[in-house]
Amino acid sequence: MNKITIIVKREYLTRVRKRAFIIMTLIGPILFAAFLIIPAWLATLEDKEEKIIAVIEYSDSNTPVPDSLKQFFDALPDRDNLKFEYIGYTTLDVLKSTLEYSKYFGILHIPHNVINSEVVELYTKKEPSISMEIYITKSLEKYIHNIKLRKLNIPVEVLNSVQTSIKLKTIKLEKGKYEEKDLKNLRRGVGYAAGFLIYFYIFFFGAQVMRGVIEEKTNRIVELIVSSVRPFQLMMGKIIGIGLLGLTQFIAWIILTFVIVTVAQEVLMVKNNIKEKQQFTAESIIDAKPVTQEQLNTDNKVAEFEGILNKIRGIDFIVMISIFIFYFLGGYILYGSLFAAIGAVVDSETDTQQFMLPVTVPLIISIFVMINAFMNPSGKIAVLFSIIPLTSPIVMMARIPFDVPWAELVASMIILVLTFLGTTWFAGKIYKTGILMYGKKVNYREIWKWLTYKT
Amino acid sequence: MDIFKAQNIRKQFGNTIALNEVSVNVPEGSIYGLLGPNGAGKTTLIRIINQILAPDKGELYFYNRKLKSDDIFQIGYLPEERGLYKKMKVGEQALYLAQLKGVSKKEALARLKYWFQKFEIQAWWNKKIEELSKGMQQKIQFIITILHEPALIIFDEPFSGFDPINTKLLKKEVLNLREKGATIIFSTHDMSSVEELCDHITLINKSKTILEGKINDIRNAYKSNTFKIGYKGNPEKLKNLLDGDFELIEHSTKDNTNYAKIKVNRLLRKNELLYLLIPEIQITSFNELLPSMNEIFIKVVEKSQDVTN
Numbered sequence: 001m002n003k004i005t006i007i008v009k010r011e012y013l014t015r016v017r018k019r020a021f022i023i024m025t026l027i028g029p030i031l032f033a034a035f036l037i038i039p040a041w042l043a044t045l046e047d048k049e050e051k052i053i054a055v056i057e058y059s060d061s062n063t064p065v066p067d068s069l070k071q072f073f074d075a076l077p078d079r080d081n082l083k084f085e086y087i088g089y090t091t092l093d094v095l096k097s098t099l100e101y102s103k104y105f106g107i108l109h110i111p112h113n114v115i116n117s118e119v120v121e122l123y124t125k126k127e128p129s130i131s132m133e134i135y136i137t138k139s140l141e142k143y144i145h146n147i148k149l150r151k152l153n154i155p156v157e158v159l160n161s162v163q164t165s166i167k168l169k170t171i172k173l174e175k176g177k178y179e180e181k182d183l184k185n186l187r188r189g190v191g192y193a194a195g196f197l198i199y200f201y202i203f204f205f206g207a208q209v210m211r212g213v214i215e216e217k218t219n220r221i222v223e224l225i226v227s228s229v230r231p232f233q234l235m236m237g238k239i240i241g242i243g244l245l246g247l248t249q250f251i252a253w254i255i256l257t258f259v260i261v262t263v264a265q266e267v268l269m270v271k272n273n274i275k276e277k278q279q280f281t282a283e284s285i286i287d288a289k290p291v292t293q294e295q296l297n298t299d300n301k302v303a304e305f306e307g308i309l310n311k312i313r314g315i316d317f318i319v320m321i322s323i324f325i326f327y328f329l330g331g332y333i334l335y336g337s338l339f340a341a342i343g344a345v346v347d348s349e350t351d352t353q354q355f356m357l358p359v360t361v362p363l364i365i366s367i368f369v370m371i372n373a374f375m376n377p378s379g380k381i382a383v384l385f386s387i388i389p390l391t392s393p394i395v396m397m398a399r400i401p402f403d404v405p406w407a408e409l410v411a412s413m414i415i416l417v418l419t420f421l422g423t424t425w426f427a428g429k430i431y432k433t434g435i436l437m438y439g440k441k442v443n444y445r446e447i448w449k450w451l452t453y454k455t
Numbered sequence: 456m457d458i459f460k461a462q463n464i465r466k467q468f469g470n471t472i473a474l475n476e477v478s479v480n481v482p483e484g485s486i487y488g489l490l491g492p493n494g495a496g497k498t499t500l501i502r503i504i505n506q507i508l509a510p511d512k513g514e515l516y517f518y519n520r521k522l523k524s525d526d527i528f529q530i531g532y533l534p535e536e537r538g539l540y541k542k543m544k545v546g547e548q549a550l551y552l553a554q555l556k557g558v559s560k561k562e563a564l565a566r567l568k569y570w571f572q573k574f575e576i577q578a579w580w581n582k583k584i585e586e587l588s589k590g591m592q593q594k595i596q597f598i599i600t601i602l603h604e605p606a607l608i609i610f611d612e613p614f615s616g617f618d619p620i621n622t623k624l625l626k627k628e629v630l631n632l633r634e635k636g637a638t639i640i641f642s643t644h645d646m647s648s649v650e651e652l653c654d655h656i657t658l659i660n661k662s663k664t665i666l667e668g669k670i671n672d673i674r675n676a677y678k679s680n681t682f683k684i685g686y687k688g689n690p691e692k693l694k695n696l697l698d699g700d701f702e703l704i705e706h707s708t709k710d711n712t713n714y715a716k717i718k719v720n721r722l723l724r725k726n727e728l729l730y731l732l733i734p735e736i737q738i739t740s741f742n743e744l745l746p747s748m749n750e751i752f753i754k755v756v757e758k759s760q761d762v763t764n
Contacts, residue, residue: 006554014543220538224599227505227532228555436507438536449469 011241029256051105064088075143195397206339213343331393334420337427344434366394373398389419464513473499488653489642528557531605546580556603646749688736
């Protein structure tokens, strides 16, 4: 068997079996899935607890529910977990002072001049949900809007027929293809995640390469190994082995995230969706009322969320993932070899500081440029840094969703490949000398001298 | 035949010359001592033999042909700075390192079984290295060094850190390996083990070879015609008997016996010494003193120091 293969196998197998790695591999997708699902899920999740709202006009304890308030019976229908009770024979002040001990969640005060004042008040025990607020305002808005129109003697049929709702779909035309904007946003999000992932991987797995080299050096096993294999083979074996480890985790994360998201979608969303739909039809038939905006909203949200999930699964991942993997590996090998060189130069991890700086600075710059690149993806800075090899793996991820010209992409890729060939050669030289150097404080001038050694 | 030959090796690191025109010839089947003070260039030479480093100048031969990269499969190396992966299991680690030396997994497994039985350490197979004592780790290292059955084995300070029991065991195994036909290069500061084991030596100081040859020849060459005589009688009598060609270097008394170290300055009169003494004193022992390797080492190194200074 080829020696590099033997080394790669050891580097990979000893790490892939580690408990920390397995735990990370399993927890990662759960976090990602939670990150994707929970906000959307919470948005569609209705409060299960039934809430009763007391509706009152400011009145005195001798009058029943006034007609001016009764007109809202229809305008503000009960919902699944939200009931309205219209109160008479009491005053707003009394209700307010007894709210804490009452069955009511809140008091909706609709003054008799609401049509002109356009102000209603909602007193609640606890913070009301946003959907409750939206439901009340939308319903009242619509009703009062209609009243105002009716005052102008416009018949209801006409009103209904002129009701218009514009949904703006933005579509960008390009070379015969078109793409909806929300898909674009989604790709932007994926690009963003990809950039951060590469950043994280380079740091995390690069540091593992460095630690592995330091371990071999401080264990003093390195001299034994380099009497069997070339130092360059040992270094590359380590970089490749740990790179495969990262790739394994990455692929496991993607697969597991997809599985979790899909399962979660089936379990959570489908159930919710059916319930909403049933309620929606039942109410429409029995009450023959116009479907309220909020119901439509909820329904839309579910559909929208399903759509997003479907799009996540349906996006042209082949291209995205291919480019991602290319830059991931390229960036990793480039930085991995530098990390290996650092590991070879020092005697312990505490000595790495002075050599880490030139490696971490370009990575941190990459992150800043990437964040900017989302706002101005074809700006000079973004283009420049997506071609400079030390920053291109991360910055390019931000540009990919905005259709990078092929020439720039290819140039960036070629430069990256040439650079990592260069850095592995350069790192190999430092590595070769450094691993056999014990107990010596090394500085940059010393390293420069090593590069001139003939070995 | 020489199993390994290095001719006029030169190696420089920046401005530091590590080896300057160094040549060694290691006869097949010998135990070859590579000696020298710290920083003399021994480790650099060993690393060159192991092809960890390449010489700037000079030729390397293995079995009378140029050394090639595959030859490392026939060389075993126990470095002075040695260690193993602490977190890796003993068996797994030995298999890994054997595979790097070109032994198939199956073959390595069979050989490891043999050695683990021989050293009675089968129980360690699934232990992590960090769970073993230093002496135990050194046994494993020894096995790893010879597992690929190399023709040439290089031990760099093999006994440092070994307890006397393990040192004895290791020495026995070194001699066993030679019996089986292996050649051993042995780098050490422990001159008594050099005298005990080595046939040939090379002494390097300040990146140059200052002494080379068979150990017996060297000791004979450095002998100073000094004799140690044990006798009973009056020391004054002995002193009066000696003329200018005989020089009394040291005199001591122990258990009613006197001991005199006498140097013979005119070689022709070597036998005359006894002739002179026998009538006057009762001689109990008579030995020629050969210089120890330790003495030769110090003498030669100091002399070369003087020359360079």
